[in-house]
Amino acid sequence: MPHPPFHCPNCHQPLSTHQLAMTCRSCRATYPVRHGIPQLLHPRFMDSFKESEQHFHDELSASATNRSIASRSSRFHNRFKQPMMELPLGSAVLEVACGTRVDGVEIAAAGQSATALDISPDAVVQAQSLVRQVGLEGRLRLAVSDAEHLPFSDRVFDATFVAASFHHFPNQLSALLEMRRVTKPGGLVIFGVEPQAWPYRTLYRWLGPLKRYIRRRQYRMYNSVADDSTEGYTEPQLRELFRRADLEIQEVSPAKLLSECYDSSVRLLQRLLRRQLHPWAWLDHRLADVDAGLERLPGISKLFWHWNVISRVPV
Numbered sequence: 001m002p003h004p005p006f007h008c009p010n011c012h013q014p015l016s017t018h019q020l021a022m023t024c025r026s027c028r029a030t031y032p033v034r035h036g037i038p039q040l041l042h043p044r045f046m047d048s049f050k051e052s053e054q055h056f057h058d059e060l061s062a063s064a065t066n067r068s069i070a071s072r073s074s075r076f077h078n079r080f081k082q083p084m085m086e087l088p089l090g091s092a093v094l095e096v097a098c099g100t101r102v103d104g105v106e107i108a109a110a111g112q113s114a115t116a117l118d119i120s121p122d123a124v125v126q127a128q129s130l131v132r133q134v135g136l137e138g139r140l141r142l143a144v145s146d147a148e149h150l151p152f153s154d155r156v157f158d159a160t161f162v163a164a165s166f167h168h169f170p171n172q173l174s175a176l177l178e179m180r181r182v183t184k185p186g187g188l189v190i191f192g193v194e195p196q197a198w199p200y201r202t203l204y205r206w207l208g209p210l211k212r213y214i215r216r217r218q219y220r221m222y223n224s225v226a227d228d229s230t231e232g233y234t235e236p237q238l239r240e241l242f243r244r245a246d247l248e249i250q251e252v253s254p255a256k257l258l259s260e261c262y263d264s265s266v267r268l269l270q271r272l273l274r275r276q277l278h279p280w281a282w283l284d285h286r287l288a289d290v291d292a293g294l295e296r297l298p299g300i301s302k303l304f305w306h307w308n309v310i311s312r313v314p315v
Contacts, residue, residue, distance in 0.1 A: 003113055003141055004092055004156035004182075009149040010042045037124055038143045040117075040151040049170040049225055050119060050146065056222040057120035061100055074281075074288035076255040077103065077163075080192035080308040084159045085110040087188075091158040096147045096179060097165030100126040103192070108140035115157075117145040147175040152182045159183065161190035167233075168226040176245040183313050189247050191309040193255055197232035199305060214271045238309055247311040254304030257294055259287040 006015055006022065013026035022031045022038055032039045081103060084093050089111040095104040098116035100123050108114040108131075118124050121144050131140050145151050147162070147169050160179040169175040179189050204211075215223065233241075235252055242249050256263075266279045294300050 003115055004152055006038060006040060006143065006151045007153045009040050009145065009151040012153055035125055035128065037128060039121065040143050040145045042149060045146055045149045052222060052225045053168055054119050056224045058122040059220060059222050061120060061122040061126050074285040075292050076193065076259065076288050079253065080190050081106055083188055083310055084112065084161065087112060087158055092156065094157045094160040094182065096160065096162045097168065098127055099123050099165060102127045102130055103163045104140055105130060105134060105136060108136045114140040116140060117143050119144065119146055148178055150178045150182050154181055155184045157183050157187060159188035159190065161192060163192035166191055166194050167230040173241060173244055176241065180245055180247055180313055185313050185315045187313050189311045189313060193306045193308065195230065195232035196305055196307060197234045200230065200232045217274065233307060238307060242309065242311050246314065248314055249309060249311045251310045253308045254295055254301040255306040255308050257291045257304045259284055259291055260305040262287055
């Protein structure tokens with residue numbers, strides 16, 4: 001199945017493609033193509049929040065290590081990706097805010113026709129190198145885009161998802177409505193590995209002084225406005241958000257307990273030591289397996305760190 005064509009993010013009309021640019025046939029807006037990647041951001045939709053997040057992720061991408069897909073997916077990632085991997089072969093799947101990791105790689109490798117977007121041009125260039133490394137250029141394409149103004153016409157994807165990035169959107173309901181708009185009736189809209197509220201109300205507040213100490217030693221020009229302002233989500237908040245977007249929730253499940261304790265400990269050590277550490281993938285995967293068992297124990301789900309939500313567009 002061919003990829004759904006890109007449309008103007010300003011007016012959702014078709015684009016004409018030239019060697020180094022794409023031009024809207026209706027509003028005449030022009031979007032550059034750099035490194036073979038369409039830059040589908042309309043300036044009127046950018047604001048200080050989005051620009052700050054873009055600069056932060058550009059800077060973060062510059063220091064990112066080379067990505068590999070070897071042994072990277074464990075149970076908590078497969079849980080939200082599996083429904084998309086089980087769609088009929090060639091189904092059109094959209095990943096919003098893919099970052100440098102690109103969860104769509106595994107979905108494309110399973111036989112789907114995937115598109116991945118991010119607001120950070122540098123992150124998308126890094127993602128492009130990963131896609132080339134695994135030989136999926138024809139099955140997974142990339143573009144720079146704002147999650148609140150997706151560059152597609154209505155109802156063109158069989159599934160749309162966001163992983164570990166939804167809390168970075170300034171207007172989250174608007175972004176979810178856009179994901180719904182571009183998804184076919186009966187199609188999936190999936191929200192993976194987004195933060196639960198309890199760590200932000202307890203642990204992260206206690207660790208505030210340590211966070212400020214680490215930042216003073218990092219000498220970064222930018223920090224994430226979203227990471228500094230998010231309070232995570234409770235299950236009732238998620239259900240209300242999806243209700244307002246007119247999406248039918250199929251499943252809300254907790255994700256990552258012991259595996260997140262391990263991941264967070266490694267990240268904290270990296271920042272304190274100012275050196276790259278390589279976590280043991282086998283241990284991370286085994287802890288994720290243990291988490292799957294703990295999830296069934298009454299009350300324990302309230303201590304998990306993240307949420308997965310699987311929903312459908314009403315028919």
